[in-house]
Amino acid sequence: MGTLSKITCFLTLFIICCTKNKTVFHEKKDVIFFDKNYNNLTKLKKENYLDSLGDLLIKTRENDTLTRNLHLELATEYYYINNINKSLSHSEKALKLSKEVNDIIREPKALFYIGDCYRNTRKDSAYFYYLHAEKLYIKIQDYDNTARMLFNKAHILFYDGNYIECEVEISNAIRYLTKSKNYQLIYSCNNLMGNCLEKLANYDEALRYHKIAMECLDTMRINNIDKDEINNYNVTSIINISNLYDLKGEYSKSITALQGILTEELKNRWPRLYANVLSNLAYSKMKNGDYNNVQSMFFEALNIVESSGIESDVLYKKIYLGEFFLTQKDTIKSIEILKEANELAVKIKSSNEVLTSLKLLSTVDIKNSLFYANTYINVSDSINLVQKNAHHKYARIEYETSLVTDENKVLSKNNLYLLTICVGLLFLFIIISLFRHIKYKNKELIFLKRQHLANEEIYQLLSQEHEKMNIVKENEKAKIAKELHDGIMNKIYGVRMNLGFMNTKIDDKIIKKRREYIDELQNIENEIRTISHDLSYTTFFDGNDFNYLLRSLIENHQNIIETHFKLESDPQIEWLSIPNIYKINMYRIIQEAILNVSKYANAKNCTIKIILHNFLELNIIDDGDGFDVNHKKNGIGLINLNERVKSLKGHFKIESVKGKGTKINVMFSLHILMMDQKYS
Incomplete structure (x- = not known):
């Protein structure tokens, strides 16, 4: 009966994945936009339309907020039409552009989208991207998305059989959602916790978490959340709770709960959910010993899921039918259906259902019981080994990511210390340089002041010396003037008077006397020349x-x-x-x-x-x-x-x-x- 919980858990994750922001239009300079009729297009036309937008977006070669948003929007739309490769391509492009400009809002979102693209093909890669997105969301204190990443990691761990690690991740997610109003995510986390505890055989705690999830539905109704969405949540929770009642042997409670939601509206609007409820109700009645209409209920549920082409649902229904025919002692029919179930489980790589079908075959097919038992043991050992390796793989991813984070923290801390020291040294250098500059300027001012005073004193001294020399020159001039006046002028006057007197006489004695006066004039001339010569060379140096x-x-x-x-x-x-x-x-x-x-x-x-x-x-x-x-x-x-x-x-x-x-x-x-x- 425990296999059905996988269906409900898948439904929960599907609901969470559909909560990506799905906006049907964007604008980029009036060129790139989602047409208002986009939602009415067929899948092929949607893909062609998205391709044309993608080509136009790449040609812009810009890296602004709108460009990164459009890449993420295209990734979302491709994801909804199940074109995972193109969704991955645009998610990676958005991640690259976000890293180039350190866009801390869109970088974790791109990591989240890449993880979604890898979820069904490379779980370890998906886990890696969810983990990195979680670290960035914590850094920017976006706790709702932090919880979402923890939920996604827990879901991967759940499907790999790492239930203990799954419980830890979900516990952390619920802790981050303490003050959140994201009731859909709160519901999904509590629902997955219930499924995880069911696998750990802690049925009472599992039932408690499923009831907490049911309580979230009342809050969602108050907040006018979509009624169809609430109905899907409600059906999922009732199926999970009925699984727990079956595991506890309380089949009547399970029958009552399932009969309450088995309606024609459910059959018409959500046939897959209806098929799951119908097969679960038939299984509970079978376990309770009530075989009335059980076979027809199983076949009706099987026909519904076969027409939808969902192989996992077909597998579960065939296992239920095989077990039903076993209770009816129809060994041939039971072996036939269980073999089909085993082949289908191997085909879709559903390990738990492979083990379940082998276990039932070993019980029904007495002739080949040993073969099925050995196969069961080998497959079980292989699954345990894979789960063990998966456990180590996810633990290694966590460790290596933590190691890189710690190294980055140490590097950032060292860089901060280095930057602080450099800034401090630079500041100290500036202060010292400024102090020395001021000191130098002060010395320069003092020197200039002293030099100015010295120049003034030297100027005064030179002025005094110049004044002394002028006095000496004036004295010398007065002396020369006196000599000219008292000596030379008198001599010239006497010679002139005598020559005038002698000018009237011409005897020899007078002529001789006149010649003497002429010689005297020559002497006076020499004396004047001497005075003139001394004057031109400053007689100051003769007298001192x-x-x-x-x-x-x-x-x-x-x-x-x-x-x-x-x-x-x-x-x-x-x-x-x-x-x-x-x-x-x-x-x-x-x-x-x-x-x-x-x-x-x-x-x-x-x-x-x-x-x-x-x-x-x-x-x-x-x-x-x-x-x-x-x-x-x-x-x-x-x-x-x-x-x-x-x-x-x-x-x-x-x-x-x-x-x-x-x-x-x-x-x-x-x-x-x-x-x-x-x-x-």
């Missing part, structure tokens, strides 16, 4: 000691900067014998050098040496920062120094290394000095 002027220049700078200046002048040098033009230029060179040391060198010490040997040599040496001579050779200050030296036919050289100070060397030839002094 040159060493004193240099020390004054150094002391004026010494007061405003930290560099220690030291003057070392050869005492053998007679500065009065050196032409002013050389002293002026040496003074300007030293002045420019001191200014450069003050502004740029950052030196602690600077020595100015003036040495006399075959040359008059000037050395200016500091221990400052130094600089790259090649980069600074075009500086205005250096060019001016060089031009001053070259104008006097001297030799100019500068040596400097970064971090090791600077040395300026200037040399003038004594021969040239003497020549200049002679011609001056």
Whole structure:
């Protein structure tokens, strides 16, 4: 009797599969859509119509939400017209597109659809895709679809005989449906749990779950769910409950329950359900010892399912008939029908029905009893081995999937740690860089401020020196003016008066005297030339000691900067014998050098040496920062120094290394000095 529960479980799964979202129209830029008359087309026309939509969809080559939805919709429609290959193709396309854009809503849905396509051919593959869909649905907290995937996995386990694992999966599914309003799914899960517990011989618990499923029907009626759907659920549950009554030996309860739903409406609208109820009622009456109309009921049910072409239903009815003829002692008829049932069970690979038919044949066919018994044992061992392997296979799928998930979690965690560390280091680097930049800017501002103050002090010092030189020049001019007025002008006036007086006389004595005055005019001319020459070369250097002027220049700078200046002048040098033009230029060179040391060198010490040997040599040496001579050779200050030296036919050289100070060397030839002094 337990074989009938397979029919009811199949009906439950069929109902669940039909709950895929079946929308009869979509739009994609007003080009791809399901026509409103689509549902009225024949199967062939539907397939042609879907093919044309699929071709048009592929040509768009877009990957947006609507495209992925249409692939899933086409997969659904192909599934309904039983074209599994094309349904699988569009489901896989939807999965690929969803993964490309990380569409977490449609990716698990595509996995779900692929699992449905593999359910009847490759159960392990179907289980694999349901499992992956389940993981993704949990991730997005879609608990109704999580429960649906658990139900699908449980259904596969149930049909492979893994009833304990099936019970675990269904328990998890029911747990996820605690707050759900998907009453169809709640019903199906409780119904499958009842069938599973029936196989585990826990009849009382199985009956409890079937009654919970029946209670869901009342809620469905309140929520105005389709009456035909509720009727199918109701018939399925009553059949399952009657199976349990039969297994418990309570045949009268089973007969009462089945008679209540055996109606003409059921026969006319749902002939397959009617045939199942009729054969179950006949079986219960047979087991209860009531053979009235039992044979005709079995044959009526068999004729209905044979006309529908559903071989599994035909198989069950023939097994029932074989067992009925066995109770009627019609051994020949019983053996004939049971052999047909066995051949059909082998054909459709219904392992449990193969065992059932072999067991009955070993009882009925006494002559071949040993053969059927051995065959039964071999088949049973094979089935147990297959179920054991299936158990390990599904457990391995669960384990490997869990392992991959754990590895992904560890990888994601490590990536998160790495990303956090990188962001932290980057943030730290930015803070340090910003701090150093601010510190550098502050130093730069302080340096610029100090430099500005130093420039102001140097400017004031130069202004003071310039003012002193102007005073000296003015004094010299006043002295020259005095000499011109008091000396030369008086001499010229006297000569002019005497020459005027002598102009009227022409004797020899007067002529001689006149010649003397003419010589005197020549002397006055020479004196004026001397004064003019001294004026053009600044008599400032004649009236002052040159060493004193240099020390004054150094002391004026010494007061405003930290560099220690030291003057070392050869005492053998007679500065009065050196032409002013050389002293002026040496003074300007030293002045420019001191200014450069003050502004740029950052030196602690600077020595100015003036040495006399075959040359008059000037050395200016500091221990400052130094600089790259090649980069600074075009500086205005250096060019001016060089031009001053070259104008006097001297030799100019500068040596400097970064971090090791600077040395300026200037040399003038004594021969040239003497020549200049002679011609001056």
